[in-house]
Amino acid sequence: MTHAQAGSATRTSLIVVLVVSALLATAVMLLPKGFSSNLSKIGQGSVVAVLTHDKNTVGSMQFMELLNKVRSDYAGKVDFLAVDIATSEGLTFARQQGVGPAILVLFGPDGERRGVLGDTIAEKDLRSTLDIILSP
Helix, strand or coil, rough: CCCCHHHHHHHHHHHHHHHHHHHHHHHHHHCCCEEEEEEHCCCCCCEEEEEECCCCCCHHHHHHHHHHHHHHCCCCCEEEEEEEEHHHHHHHHHHCCCCCEEEEEEEEECCCCCEECCCCCCHHHHHHHHHHHHHH
16 A cells, blocks of 8 residues: 555545534534433333424424423323434334334333323324323
């Protein structure tokens, strides 16, 4: 390998590292803000709502906006989680639950699955469903 070829290979490697770093940083910025992905909260005594999130679908982004509208009213009563189905953890969860992207899976305090809602649900219906799960 000549000196020019070695320099070109080093430059190419540096460019690849920079591009991969930029893509990872962009992916982190696109994750939903303020939503935990800690699935261990299921069955720990509170109602848990898990959104199967895919930043590449309009329905998923709209569902995230809907959850942002209601979640402050349910603070301390419902743990809102979001799992990115582009990750192995998110994909495993979606497969276990038999759902795709932009689906909200609801669990009672005991961890029992209480419902599944699609991204076309209206705000009043979401609130009504949460209120039913929260009622003793």
